[in-house]
Amino acid sequence: MSTDYTYDEKGQFFPYFVITLTSLVTLPLTYNLLKPSKELENTAPRIRSDFKPEHEDLIEAQKRKRLRKERRIKRIVTVVLGYTIMAYMVYLIIVTARSTTKIWDPYEILGISRSADERAISKHYKRLSLIYHPDKIRPDPAKNETIEMLNDRFVELTKAYKALTDEEVRNNYLQYGHPDGKQSFSIGIALPQFIVTEGNGKYVLLVYGCLLGVLLPYIVGKWWYGSQRYTKEKVYVATAGNIFREYKEDITDGGIVNALSSGDEFKEIIPAQKAESGLAKLEKKVLAEDAKFLSEQDREVIKGLDDSSRRKSLALLWAYLGRVELEDSTLNGEKYEVAPIALGLNEAFTAIGLAFGNLRPVLGSFRTAQSLIQAIAPGSSPLFQLPYFTKEVVESVEGADVKNHFTVQKFMKMPEDKRRALTVGAGLLSEKQYTAAISVAKQLPVLQISKAFFKVMGEKVITPSSLVQLVVKARFIPPGSTNVPEVNPADLEDIDPEEGDLDALMGRGPSRNRSVKFADGQNHGNKIQPPLAHAPYLARDHSPRWNIFLADAKQGKIAVPPFTFTTFDKPLFDESGKPTYNVQTLKMQFQAPPQVGDFPFVMHMVCDSYLGLDSKLEINLHIDDPAKAAALAEEDDISEPDEDSIAGQMQALKTGQPPKKKTKKPVEDSSDEESDTEGDEGDTSDTNTETDVDD
Incomplete structure (x- = not known):
């Protein structure tokens, strides 16, 4: 069978070419849009509350605006356009197939039934010959017929007749599907002929030159430049440079807010041409004398800025933190828009602070995150986190002139009648508002440390430069909780996983050790998320994060x-919503110091989403001499094997005497012994392991 290569003059195969190229772009983009999001904010539960903040419509509008930006409208439009093109190409393919695919059928050509016998076929053919023989018929000008068309028609009739009556022709038809035998197969190149027609080559080269020499480098360059504009904290490189220049070792919380206002991201929502709009009104509100949340130093910083965009951004940030009513919908909308941006920039400041290793700026950045999430100015009372709590309510609880603010925990420890008397009344809260505030307070995820110690997995002592684990045992105890059960001592122990349990050893999953069970008797494999931060003024959802780190208090590093x-x-809560008080295990691994001795640290545990939930404790890391570890290992090696072990049976075969069966110690004694050997926990037990949260 011969093969002829011809160009697709009618474009019959060109749709295949287009649909292939389009699918290469559309299908990956579709997967990118439809794949499940791994962001914590999309899977976490929420704190139950009916509280609606002032300007809720503006906050929700900013949330929707942010979501639209994150969803990448361009990608959605590209996917829709891609599927539209692909659907149209499929339609062209179907239509083309219907018009071009036709099987040679002699019965259809002759217009005779398939049940007709040879005699009927011959009779019908003779009748058609009298009608369509070229000598009997003339071309019809109305149908644009020609002599060649009439001849071809009669030839087809003759072939059809012979395919049904002539034995040789019939065999060709049955074997090859055509009376002439094997037919040539034409492959149409999926490009219209005009592309390769002589004389069009220069235009084709011009198109390819534009595609490969201009468009492709532009797309790649734009992607590369866009990716290089951001740091790993997803802020502009220029912004990171600006924040770096604002960084100081003794920077205060207000100084951090000022540093965040230097971000170039604010210029996208407050360009130079819009900076002056409403700036005077904004500053009048923020710099008013009754705005006690601003220090004199912070006021001077706002007044001293020459850049209008940054000046307005900083004023809007302080208006958001101070919950200042700006009496202008546009300014109020901008106020809620800058807060999520500043929260993202704060991560860059934290990274810079960690690079320098200074304790004060890092703690300040964590406190700034709390302030931005809760819309509370630095140094203000944590009670503002509760719904409906205003300046008047807070002053009624704390007093007009207070140096140490109440935490939510301290407020909830007050007797119910006293607490109600201080918050409910004229100019304060109604009974319904009080109930809503208490309901939210009882859902805040306060993580209280029960125990913390150092250990090396599989070892009894900690040696220089070994990989140490800081194990923190803690429970979520919401403020105002009553009848809190005592901690089960077994939950405070940390049992090493089995040697073959690679997932647990590498921290990729729960232990297969059946002896490792939780308080409810289960060995949970799924990770539990706490509820989203109750942040009604923040125009985005935020999942709380707990940061644990060790600091050298003497050096401030x-x-x-x-x-x-x-x-x-x-689980933090059961199905009815009540706290479970389960002991949570948090582990951090780092390299021990290279020297032998005692190393005192201060462990900080900071929640980035709430004020007043931070805790810290002093903890001691004891590093033993490697000789002690070797001696302990030698004692383990020469210890007499158990009777039921393989080693014990081998010893019995050699000596003829079974080994002495070891006596098991009581559970209480074994747990005490283990706690004394895991990272010299006896040393840390003398330290204060209670959280230093102000009551």
């Missing part, structure tokens, strides 16, 4: 950088 925890291994 970070000793071990923060480990961030967003999920936990046991």
